[in-house]
Amino acid sequence: MRKTDLEKVFKNYSKARTSDREERNLAKFFAHYEKQVDESAVSDSYRNEMLKAIEAKIDGRTGKVRRLFPEWLKVAASVMILIAMAYGSFQIYDSQKQIQYAMASTERGQKTTLTLSDGSLIYLNAESSLKYPEFFNQDHREVWLEGEAFFEVARDESRPFIIHSQHAETTVLGTSFTVSDYADSEASVTVSTGKVRVFSAQLDSSLILVPNDRLILREQNMVLSQVNAAEQNAWYKGILRFDGARLESLVPKLERWYAVDFIVEDPELLNCAISGKFKNASLTSFLESLKFIHGLEYEFNDQDQVILKGKICK
Template identity: 30%
Template sequence: MLVDHHLLEKYWAGLCTPEEREAVERWMLDGIPEESYELRPPDVEPVIKNQLWERITEASREEINPDKTIRMSMWFKMTAIAAILFLLIGVGIYISPDSILDKSRPSALGAYQEVSLPYGKKASVTLPDGTKVFLNAGSKLKYPPKFSKTERRVLLDGEAFFEVTKDPKKPFFIQTRQTTTRVLGTRFNLQSWEGCSDILNVEEGRVQFSAAGSIDTLILHANTQGVFDGHSLTKTIVNSRNRIAWTKGQMIFNDVKLGEVIIELERWYGVEIHLSNPQLANNRVKVQFDNASLAEVLRDISFALNIKYKIKDKEVMLSR
């Protein structure tokens, strides 16, 4: 697995999978790499970066016995990398996302704020720069009370529609477990559910979409979709209206498997849906709802698929 600046950022943000965390820690044990990885942003002054890496290299040499080569300890390497991030913060060119993960931990600009929604609830948030974020049910957003002078960065777990305030001098970043989205000011929808592909749909403007471990970077425009499946990035032409319909209280399922529809309904209404027969999940649904109740949705789906439904408290059973 390639250890690059995207993966290092995820590691310090606590967003790595077990496999990614193992790869980073194995890289740490191997000592200072021959290549100096950029720790973001790419336009950091080369002199500053070179000085930081030289300090680590010099410090590592002091740990090595001239008569016998030894491996740098995990603690020393981690401390060295942490020192880089700390120094970059000190010169105002890096805001580490790991502080966003802990509300009680102060950042360079103060404690970070978090909005976490349960299933069945949606919300809108206005960020310090005026950017509007519409959070879908079951989603989590973390952001600073004040952005830095060089960038705007938030963390997303779940799904959100962004209306980013334009600022050509201060790019806006959305970090997920797998991907990084970069914009200057535009409208788009981003999905990043655990265990699923990251999906980015652009309604307006231009968006840059990249992923840890992928050599590709997508530039997406209106009505284009970028998908990262954990291995590679792909780009397709879509109707973005379907992807942002949820912000208007609409659900649009266009030839979608019932199993996928169920996941969406559980988030939307805060219920648990069970199938009497797992094979029912393969049935496909083509239907649209507009601010419909759970009973209305289940009635129409059941009629279309010739199945039955039963609601009891917060649980639903679908059967033949």
């Protein structure tokens, strides 16, 4: 079967438009290649992902999965993968230029959870976005982050998982960690499990992080410290925890979390060290805690902004 004919049949089949003759030819094609396909050239995880992608494509276009001969599906997937590698012709796994990307984003006060095609879970924090391919290729897995996200990466030693953000490139095989890279805050990576490699192009330097490591990336250097990662990364469970953090550094985070503007009346209060653990706390509950623990007063103006004020900071 010629390449152009094969492309036409694949496209028709994905749209449930194949004739009986085309279906017979396609079955013969798969039968011919059954013993010729070197399945070892395609990793199990990648093949399984392509099987899911094929079924998802068909299901999305026709409302159901329409199988010619189910026993040929695995062979078909392997054949199509190799054809794509050779010709770059089939839409699902075409050349890099034609990879289809999706974008997930959140507004202030929002969070969302994503499951990627490899099974990785992504918890996207407020005012963040993640660009990712509908499926990953067999060499690596790449996503692009703006803002903050907690990653639970499905382990695949043959395909590193790479997160690109403004100030860092974070590479893992399978682990859990938070990458935070907002424009108005210092970039950081906090590791819960596994090992993570963080590279800074600006500093031309990289570090390997292990559980409970937190790396802060600054313009001139990178600062590594030990933290309780389970607590630091608990935000995706609805928990805010602060351990002596300056109020000035917390204001942008609180504005994203509660979708409200904060105004600090007295600049000296910006140095106030805030501590506490707040689980699924409403804005009013959080402000009352600040008042009780740190002596900070608050009020809302006619624009629904929070005014923080006070003479002391406990």
